[in-house]
Amino acid sequence: MSNSTTTIKPHFDLAKRAASYRVVHPEDPAPAPTLRVHPDSARDLIYACGLTKSYRRHKTSVPVLKGVDFAAERGKITAIIGQSGSGKSTLLHLLGTLDRPDSGEIHFAGQRIDSLPVRQRDRFRNEQLGMIFQFYHLLPELTVLENVLAPAMISKGVFSYWRNLRPIQASAKKWIDLVGLGHRMNHRPCELSGGEMQRTAIARALINDPSILLADEPTGNLDQETGASILRLLQSLNRDHGLTIVMVTHDESVAQSCDSIVRLTGGKVERLPTLGIAANSGTN
């Protein structure tokens, strides 16, 4: 975990940090969409402000997010932690445009993405975003290689896919080799171990060269050892490819290895400094 510290910038004083992130009081009555983060699109690859989301069930509305501000810096690993049911997955889904917030905005590389038309959001997910999940979510009918190829197939029609078959397959193989599954290319997901499935999912998330990876408890279903190796893989991707990673985790130690940590409590966010690292120098 400590090898990631090499990319970390010098320190800041705590006061500045405290100024830049107001601690949210859970008893705050109105989730006013005031900007508690001061986003900087040059620094933050993705940021959200004032996100609210509630689920309606039989007329009773369950508020899950009550005005969440969030920012993930370019080339950094941001961890989202919180109790179970605190809305971590919900937040990640909003960031991944799989769902739309009730209010608030999400910006990606300076562009607002939550209000985009459906097709553009589909395109955005396909091209800019990689997602991995706790339960891997591989397609059981397809082999490892085909699973990894799936996003490329989605982005291309039949003809352009066939025309570019070679480079696409080459890059798929490159990613599969990178995650260490070169010998498992033609296996079905059901023939793989959990760690191997997660590696496949990572390769799949990366095939279209996204700029951000959203991971929902990527190690949640794995044993310590395997989880650690998955984590090392993510860290090396972050280091070698400059991949921005947002990662939901339950594991405090995993979170501590990240560049910054966001804690969700009661539908609000508090950003905590990690050991010796923090968000950039605040308010600008």
Next chain:
Amino acid sequence: MYKLLLCLRYLRTRWIALASIVSVTLGVATLIVVNSVMDGFTIQMQERMHGILSDLVLETRSTMGIAQPQWYEERIRARLGDTVEGVTTIVTLPAMLTFQHNGNSHTQQINLIGIDQKTYASVSDFSKYLLHPENRQQLSFLLKDTGYAPEREQLQPAGWEYRKPMARYRKATVDVLREQAEREQQRYQELQQKIKEQNLEDGTDTPSPAADSGLESIMAGPSMKLENKAQIKPFDAEVEQRTGIVLGIGIGSVRGRDIDNQVQDFFFLRPGDDVQVTFPNAGTPPRGIDESFTIVDFYESKMSEYDSTFAFVPIEKLQHSRGMINPQTGIGAVTSIQIKLKKGMDLNAARDALRDEFPPSHELVEVRSWRDTQGPLLAAVQMETTILNILLFMIIAVAGFGILATFFMIVVEKTRDIGVLKSLGASSRGIATIFLGYGVLLGSVGSGVGLICGLLFVWKINDIAKIIEWITGREVFDPTVYYFDSIPTMIQPFMLVWVTLGSIAIAILASVLPSIRAARMHPVEALRYE
């Protein structure tokens, strides 16, 4: 691209869905079989009807008939030009046929048709249905020595080889009778003589003259008649024949089963037998005429209606007997003129042209095509086919609901995959396409298999019928009922295409709703689905 791949993968890994397609397959196969058999029946029936009936008929109802057939024929040829293949004149009459069998007299109603043996074959397939091979080439109303359908054992012997011994036998019977009668008479005379002598001896010379003459005339009766007939009409059945008649095979035989339960024809009349035909003459009021004919051949069109009523004789014979020949000109009248058109000519157009040429208001003739004649029957068969098709298509539609249910289940089963695909950037339309494509593929495979099964079934239908007979011990296709030796089938390519596309369409329709549901699925909820 992923759509195609996933469709194919789902098809390959989810064979269970094919179970739902099997219903479509069966439906399609049944449709094809039913349609082929129905078409086979219809076409065979039409062919037979058409074989007997000429394309167009010019008919009169008047007893005297058409007095100048030549003139009509010229006008027909002038009007229709070179579309005419052949024209013939015929005389048709209701008549009564009487024949002896086992010493009993049998009477039957027939349609007596006087035909011109030279031209009749040019307007219909009449000669094709005759039993004697030579008559099939060119009909002659002369009895042949032998060779009537040699493959039919039940019909043998027939022809002269049958008539001669029969005539000889009858003659012998008559001779025996005559001898017997002569002997009786002689004995009687001797007896009389004796009585006279006795009376002379007794002295009572009063024999009863009334009783004597009565007895004498009775006893002498048969022998006298026989002698007279022999003198007046020296018709020798052993070497002579009456005017030829071609009988429908149903008049002279019955189809039934023998002890071994084999289908057999039992002939109670055969070529060489004589029959009596009673028909009306051309007078007013008509009177019955009695004529003897010799059966020279049988006619088997396999249309039981025709085979059991039609009897063909030479037209001149009928014209002569009925008095239809104009004494001045020597031209014989006819009751109808039959026309055959060249292949591929428009039947209805030709009919309308003739109706125009001979307007019903002016002429006493009526113009009809063979389809008009058999219209009601053809329409009934058509109706039956249509209803069957509708019913079977409903069955396929029911099968479609089965597909619908299966598809819904597959979509539910694939919920998480749908969520994953959406998270990877697949559009709703793309998701819908996967399941629609899956439906198309399943439908195609199902109806393709159904098509092949149906065609195989039709191809081997007679063997299958035999197997079913063997298993159930019951006759599926009773040749005594149908007059067909085998189940006729006819596969129409258009029908195949129609049925296949129809069932694919049903599979697609059934997959539309599940596809829409899949497309509408919320990605987050789909991902959370366990």
